[in-house]
Amino acid sequence: MxxxxxxxxxxxxxxxxEDVIGFIGQEATHAAAHQSLLAHLAAEGLDTGPFIxxxxxxxxxxxxxxxxxxxxxxxxxxxxxxIIAAIEHVTPFLGDWILNAHALDPVSHAPAxxxxxxxxxxxxxxxxxxxxxxFCGTCRVRVLAxxxxxxxxxxxxxxxxxxxxxxxxxxxxxxxLTLDL
Ligand code: FES
Numbered sequence: 001m002x003x004x005x006x007x008x009x010x011x012x013x014x015x016x017x018e019d020v021i022g023f024i025g026q027e028a029t030h031a032a033a034h035q036s037l038l039a040h041l042a043a044e045g046l047d048t049g050p051f052i053x054x055x056x057x058x059x060x061x062x063x064x065x066x067x068x069x070x071x072x073x074x075x076x077x078x079x080x081x082x083i084i085a086a087i088e089h090v091t092p093f094l095g096d097w098i099l100n101a102h103a104l105d106p107v108s109h110a111p112a113x114x115x116x117x118x119x120x121x122x123x124x125x126x127x128x129x130x131x132x133x134x135f136c137g138t139c140r141v142r143v144l145a146x147x148x149x150x151x152x153x154x155x156x157x158x159x160x161x162x163x164x165x166x167x168x169x170x171x172x173x174x175x176x177l178t179l180d181l
Contacts, residue, residue, distance in 0.1 A: 001027060003063065003080045010077075112173070116165040124181065134167035141165055146177035 004024050011017040041048050063080050065073065110119040117139050121127040129139040134152035142162050151167040163177075170177050 002065075003077065003084060006065075006077055007081050110169060115167065116163075116169050116177075116179075120165060120179075120181065127181075129166055132166045134164050137164065139164055139166045142180035144178040144180050146175060147171040148177065 001024060004020060004027075008017060008020055008024075011020060038048055038052070063083065066076065068076050110116045115132075117127070117129055117132065121129065127139070130136045131138070140162050147170065148163045148168050149171040150163060151169075152164040163179075165179070
């Protein structure tokens with residue numbers, strides 16, 4: 001943030017300056033979201049301390065101003081902006097990867113001889129279900145992505161954006177569904 005505060009007065013393009021100021025504001029909101037995430041991870045028993053210490057070392061020590069002045073300070077400021085811009089361009093790919101990486105999914109595969117409910121309930125013992133036959137609608141979950149082959153009865157609730165995991169599954173063999181569990 002300090003780097004961009006130093007850089008803003010040097011930007012001559014009005015539009016770019018506005019974008020950078022918007023970016024700084026967005027990053028401040030972002031920082032608040034990170035605090036909530038850290039609190040959540042701590043509550044889950046995950047120690048983020050070493051990772052945070054490394055980030056602090058990188059952004060405060062490595063990317064610090066090192067007491068430079070004059071041309072050296074200006075050159076180093078430009079380099080720091082470039083490094084941070086590069087990092088900002090990589091993070092969306094990391095975000096996409098972590099949201100969509102199959103290896104990180106808590107439930108990754110429902111074989112042909114098991115229902116989606118069976119696989120999900122094994123991984124999440126609190127999963128709600130009752131009839132297991134597509135009648136009651138208890139196991140209904142929202143489908144965030146993927147095509148569903150619905151096998152529910154007419155009495156159970158069923159919509160295009162939801163499925164009954166006790167009887168329905170991906171439309172194609174080996175097809176992928178993203179469920180809001
Ligand atoms: S458990 Fe009753 S519809 Fe799935």
